Amino acid sequence: MRVPLLTRGLIGVSCLLAFFTIVGSSLQAQENIVAFGDSITEGLPPFDEDRKGGYPGRLQTILRSSGISSATVLNEGHGSETTSEGLTRINSVISANKAADLFIIMEGTNDVNLVNSGLLSMDTVLANLEGMAGKVRSEAIDVLYATIIPRPPWAKQDSTNFVTFELIFGLRELTSTGRRDLAEPYEILENRELAVYKKYYFKKDPVGHPNSAGFALLAEHFAEKVLGEDTLAPVVSGFSKNRSGQFLANGDQFFALVHESGTGIAKVDSYFTLNGRSIDTDVEGTTRRTSLSYRVTNSDIACGGRITVRTEDRANPANVRNRLVAEYKVEGAQLLKGDVNGDCRVNGFDLGLLGPSFGSKRGDVNYSELADANNDDSVDGDDLAKLARNFGKSSD
Amino acid sequence: MVVRTVILSLLALLISDHLMAGASEYQLIQPTRNNSGAVLHSKTGRAHLETPGGSRKSLALRRDERLTTLAEVGSGWITAGIREKSSRRELVLMSISNSRVDRLDSPAGQSARYRLNPTLLGNDSRLEGLAWLEGPDIKSLSVRLAFFQESSWSNPVEVPRPTKGSQSGLSATLLADGSWLLVWAAFDGTDDDIFYSQVIGDLVTRARRVTANNRVPDVMPSILASDSGALLAWSQLEDGDYRIKISRFDGSAWSGARTHGPPGSLRAQLSLQDNQVSLVYREAWPRSWTVSELGLSGRAQRRANFAVASDDRPIIAQSSGGTVVLRWAGAQPSEAAWKSVP
Numbered sequence: 260m261r262v263p264l265l266t267r268g269l270i271g272v273s274c275l276l277a278f279f280t281i282v283g284s285s286l287q288a289q290e291n292i293v294a295f296g297d298s299i300t301e302g303l304p305p306f307d308e309d310r311k312g313g314y315p316g317r318l319q320t321i322l323r324s325s326g327i328s329s330a331t332v333l334n335e336g337h338g339s340e341t342t343s344e345g346l347t348r349i350n351s352v353i354s355a356n357k358a359a360d361l362f363i364i365m366e367g368t369n370d371v372n373l374v375n376s377g378l379l380s381m382d383t384v385l386a387n388l389e390g391m392a393g394k395v396r397s398e399a400i401d402v403l404y405a406t407i408i409p410r411p412p413w414a415k416q417d418s419t420n421f422v423t424f425e426l427i428f429g430l431r432e433l434t435s436t437g438r439r440d441l442a443e444p445y446e447i448l449e450n451r452e453l454a455v456y457k458k459y460y461f462k463k464d465p466v467g468h469p470n471s472a473g474f475a476l477l478a479e480h481f482a483e484k485v486l487g488e489d490t491l492a493p494v495v496s497g498f499s500k501n502r503s504g505q506f507l508a509n510g511d512q513f514f515a516l517v518h519e520s521g522t523g524i525a526k527v528d529s530y531f532t533l534n535g536r537s538i539d540t541d542v543e544g545t546t547r548r549t550s551l552s553y554r555v556t557n558s559d560i561a562c563g564g565r566i567t568v569r570t571e572d573r574a575n576p577a578n579v580r581n582r583l584v585a586e587y588k589v590e591g592a593q594l595l596k597g598d599v600n601g602d603c604r605v606n607g608f609d610l611g612l613l614g615p616s617f618g619s620k621r622g623d624v625n626y627s628e629l630a631d632a633n634n635d636d637s638v639d640g641d642d643l644a645k646l647a648r649n650f651g652k653s654s655d
Numbered sequence: 656m657v658v659r660t661v662i663l664s665l666l667a668l669l670i671s672d673h674l675m676a677g678a679s680e681y682q683l684i685q686p687t688r689n690n691s692g693a694v695l696h697s698k699t700g701r702a703h704l705e706t707p708g709g710s711r712k713s714l715a716l717r718r719d720e721r722l723t724t725l726a727e728v729g730s731g732w733i734t735a736g737i738r739e740k741s742s743r744r745e746l747v748l749m750s751i752s753n754s755r756v757d758r759l760d761s762p763a764g765q766s767a768r769y770r771l772n773p774t775l776l777g778n779d780s781r782l783e784g785l786a787w788l789e790g791p792d793i794k795s796l797s798v799r800l801a802f803f804q805e806s807s808w809s810n811p812v813e814v815p816r817p818t819k820g821s822q823s824g825l826s827a828t829l830l831a832d833g834s835w836l837l838v839w840a841a842f843d844g845t846d847d848d849i850f851y852s853q854v855i856g857d858l859v860t861r862a863r864r865v866t867a868n869n870r871v872p873d874v875m876p877s878i879l880a881s882d883s884g885a886l887l888a889w890s891q892l893e894d895g896d897y898r899i900k901i902s903r904f905d906g907s908a909w910s911g912a913r914t915h916g917p918p919g920s921l922r923a924q925l926s927l928q929d930n931q932v933s934l935v936y937r938e939a940w941p942r943s944w945t946v947s948e949l950g951l952s953g954r955a956q957r958r959a960n961f962a963v964a965s966d967d968r969p970i971i972a973q974s975s976g977g978t979v980v981l982r983w984a985g986a987q988p989s990e991a992a993w994k995s996v997p
Contacts (some may be wrong), residue, residue, distance in 0.1 A: 337965040343874075344939035347919030351940065376723065376737065377771030377788045377796060380821035382842040385874045390895060415699040418720075421742045422793055465699075494746045 290322060290330040292485070295349060295391070296365040298468060299408060300336025306461045306468040310383050314469075316374070317478030318485070325486060333359075341369045342387035344381075349391050353398055362395045363481060364388065365405035365444065367426050368467075375422045385429045392439070403484060406430055406445035406468065408477075411456040415465045420449070431496050431518040435548035441520040442484045444477055446494045454636075489521030492580035493529065493549075493570035500585065507564035507587035511555040515568045515584065516548070524549045528571035532581065533559055534601030535612045535627070545571070562603035562654045563587065563594035581627060593654050596632045597646030605649040611637065613646060681984040683970045686727045686880035686929040687879060688781055688828075693732055694970060696984065697722040699739075704732065705749055720747050721826070728782050733759070735785065736772035744769045746787060762801035762808040767791045770799075773828040776835055784854075786827045786837055789813075796822045798839060798862075800854065814852045817862035818843040824889075828880040836904065838876045839919055847895050849870045849889055851904075865902060865909050873900075879925035879931050886953050888915070888923035888934055891986065899923050899936050901953035914951055916945065922968065925949075933971055935981075944969055946979055947996070959991040 294300050294315035302313010304366055311317050315334040322330035335352050337345075345366050353362075367388065373379040392402040406427045409420050416454045417423055434441040448459060459473035501512040510578065513531060517524060523546030530540035531553050538559070541552045551568065564587035569609065571579045588594070594601060599609040616627040616638040630638045632645040680786045684695040692707035699721045714722070714734070722736035731752035738745045749758035753847030761770075762785065782803045788794050789811075791798035795908040798814040816822060820842030826838045833880040835854035836992050840847040841862070849865040865887065866873045874897075876889035885904040890897040896918035916923075932949045942964040947955040959979045961969070969981035982988040 341921075343890070343897050343921050344919065344942075346892075347939040350896070369985075374793060374823070375739075375771075377769075378824050379874060380823045380842050380847055381793065382821055383823075383840075383847050383874050384870055386846065386892075390892070394895060416739065418739075419742050425793055652867065 282359060290327045290485070291356070291359045291361070292318070292322075292330070292332045293335055293352060293359045293362045294332055294365075295335045295345070295352060295362055296405075297336060297339035297345075298370055298466075299368060300363075301334065301338050302469075302474050303338070306464065307471055309471040311471070311474070314474045314477035314481060315497050318481050321478055321482040322485060339369055339549070340366065341373065342366050342384050342391070343370075346387050346390050346394075349394055353394060353400070357398055357400075359400050361401045361403060361485070362392075363403045363405055363442070363496045364395075365407060365442075366391075368407045368423075371407070371410075371426060372416050373422050374425070375417045379597055381422075381425045381429055384426060385433060389433065400543055403440050403442055403481075404430055404434055405442040405481070408444045408467070408473075408613070410467045411460045412453060413456075413463065413465065414467045428496055431494070431520075432548075435518055435522060435545070435554075440484070441493055442481055443494060443520065444480060444485045446491060447480050448473070477498065479610055489572060489574040490578060491515045491521060491572075492578035493519035493524045493572055495570065495580075495582050495584060498566075498568065498584040500587075501605065505588055506590045507555060507560060508590075509555060509557045509560060513551075513555070513566060513585075514555045515551040517544075517551065517568065517570050518551075519570075519572055521549050522573040523547065523579075525571045525573050525577065528569075528577070530569055532567045532569055534563065534565050535599050540620055560589055562589055562592040562598060563601040564589065565594075565601055572628060595649045595652060595654055597642075597649045598648070598654070599627075599630050599632075603654040605646060605652055605655045609646055610650075613643065617643070660760070661899075679927070682723075682967060682969060682985050683982060685725070685926065685970045686725050687877075687925065688733070689727045689777070690926070690928060691727060693725065693727060694938070695722060695725040695732075695734055697736070702734075704734070706753070712751060712756060714749060714751070716747075722747065722749075724773060724775055726777040726782065728777040729780050731854075733775055733777060733782050735775055737771060740788050742768060744771055746770045746773050746785075748773075748785075750772075761785075762799075762811045764811055765789070769793065769796060771796065772823070772825045774825050774837075775918065776827055776829050778829055783829060784835065786825060787833070788822060788825055790822075792820045793928065796838060798825060798852065799823060800835070800837070800859070812859055814859055814862055817850050818848075819842050821842060823847070823849075824875045826876050826878045828885055829880045830880050830885060830906070831883050832906070834841050836878060836880070838878045838887055838889075840872075840874050840876060840889075843868065845870050846892075848876050849873045849876050849887070868899075868911070872897075875922060877923050877925045878930060879927060881927065882951050884930060886925055888925050888936075888953075890923060894918070897921050898935070899938070901934075901949070903951075903953050910952070915947070915953075915955060920945070924968065926971065928971060933974075935969065935971065937968075945982065946971060946981060948993070955996040957993040958996050959993050961989050962989055963989055 315332040319332035368385040459468040461468045495517040526542045566585045569581045597605040599612040613630040616630040619638045632642040681696045681698045694705040700718045702722045704712045725734045736747045746761035750757045761784045770789045773787045776784045778820045784802045786800040787798045789794040797816045800809045801811045802809040802869045818841040825839040838851045850862040852862045853860045871892040873891045887902045899916035899920040900912040924939045934947045944961045948957045971981045972982040973980040980990045
């Protein structure tokens with residue numbers, strides 16, 4: 260059970276929810292939420308094909324069906340708005356909603372275009388978001404920040420999300436201290452896989468609005484935050500290697516930064532893996548912001564370096580993610596398909612590593628990118644066939 | 656079902672043009688001075704120039720190119736913009752005359768990933784130079800400039816960053832004495848402040864503050880040569896809302912900032928038409944656009960407000976007698992009466 264970082268009101272609601280669940284009574288708690296943002300919050304048709312009010316309308320439905328029968332989620336999304344503009348509009352929204360328990364603030368997508376053009380700094384965008392939150396808190400209303408959603412590959416600007424991620428990173432840093440809470444729409448949609456974008460984004464929209472399925476996904480995520488549930492593993496916000504270049508060598512150092520906005524990072528269970536095996540990672544920081552580092556030794560070097568960051572939180576059951584962050588070559592060596600542990604041989608050890616992941620898909624706890632030889636987001640017979648084809652072979 | 660999908664897709668394309676800034680829609684762009692009536696219609700991958708005579712000159716762009724500025728020089732125009740290639744941003748330059756459109760080389764020596772925010776410096780007869788932002792990432796940009804000499808670019812010159820943080824919102828103008836005045840916002844670790852540098856011949860002065868170290872964001876400056884000096888407009892956070900500020904440069908110093916717009920006034924742009932300095936800006940809420948005519952000191956003389964929610968920046972189509980007409984991309988022009996400012 261996560262410890263909600265939200266609000267006195269939400270803590271109350273969570274306790275009431277738990278109590279009424281136990282005694283089997285209907286829940287009569289009041290929950291007033293204001294969803295503040297731009298067109299992604301506004302959720303107008305045609306993007307919302309089902310016309311259910313974008314994510315705010317769906318969030319209200321979920322909360323009510325979860326027992327908070329009087330929950331209201333007011334849609335205060337306003338298309339094309341930047342944070343500089345939102346900073347002024349929010350004055351009237353606060354004035355009209357002083358009895359609200361919570362403001363969800365998801366804004367900044369339109370600022371990304373300005374930053375991407377060199378017209379505005381991301382520092383100012385973050386200051387604007389802090390300014391909005393400050394105004395809300397001055398009325399004793401709680402704030403849930405939300406990362407903006409990633410841009411799909413067909414977006415007209417920043418389709419690689421290089422600039423968008425600067426904002427995401429800034430928000431994670433901003434909320435990694437103090438009592439601020441953060442929802443992670445970016446993380447739940449960021450996949451770099453076209454199929455995911457096709458599933459959750461409105462077709463061919465050059466801007467990158469969600470479709471009905473996308474709004475539903477956002478609503479589910481916000482509902483979990485409001486209800487104090489945690490189903491998201493700690494997120495990897497950055498990875499670097501001290502020496503540039505594609506080769507892995509003795510003495511190289513890896514660094515990663517991990518953020519968490521839920522139950523907290525389980526530090527002893529968060530580490531690097533190299534070619535499928537966990538390595539003795541230095542872990543420092545808090546349960547909301549942890550840095551990992553590791554120095555490569557000669558014994559780590561074989562045919563290839565496939566590095567993942569395995570993160571785990573303190574939820575029960577724990578949320579785990581094993582994210583591939585880099586692949587390195589070893590000078591003069593070639594990694595065979597099916598060589599899951601990168602030891603220059605395809606043998607039973609690789610089969611042993613593939614086994615636990617067999618049948619998994621990306622997002623499953625047991626999914627392993629290392630075993631996914633054909634990188635199709637699932638570990639299946641094709642990957643096994645690739646391993647079998649090379650079984651017994653060695654790189655040299 | 657197919658028909659419904661097609662209709663929804665078309666609607667999406669139309670509506671999305673109005674939902675988010677600068678993503679796909681046409682922007683109307685005019686030269687900020689020396690403007691005889693040309694209008695650049697620009698969006699990512701497509702652009703055309705509407706000439707003063709009313710003809711339309713198509714500009715061939717790649718899918719990842721976007722033009723952002725236009726200058727009128729001699730009998731033609733120069734336009735500049737950005738090419739967004741994956742994680743890299745490069746400058747795009749074009750020369751347009753009545754008879755042809757040519758691509759121009761951009762200044763050599765881009766080693767950093769980003770080149771952004773091109774700003775053209777031209778006088779009545781020719782292009783004098785170009786300033787832009789360049790750096791390895793979006794938080795490490797610095798101001799660069801190059802002189803256009805005998806149809807080619809000089810080696811780029813860097814204006815040393817006055818702060819370690821982001822540099823953004825570059826704007827530049829040619830002063831009457833032939834020097835260049837560059838202004839931009841720089842993050843000093845606490846907030847963005849406005850800085851400036853002058854280019855006198857080959858000498859580039861070190862960046863100095865226009866605004867005090869005031870611990871609130873000062874952003875998105877617009878500079879315009881006027882009389883023997885220049886006027887500067889920008890947005891400053893004041894009591895929780897942005898407001899337009901205006902300051903005058905007399906050739907050596909800046910006047911105290913004068914507050915111009917109401918709370919929530921943003922995206923200031925100065926322009927000169929028929930010897931009249933105008934300021935166009937956005938009002939955040941309720942959404943509208945305002946145009947002001949400014950005196951030499953930067954004081955507003957007349958003002959007109961347009962309750963048009965469009966996010967696209969309008970251009971001034973006409974100002975005569977008691978009315979002013981603004982024009983937005985893809986919409987009918989709007990007319991409003993000037994109101995004197997006491």
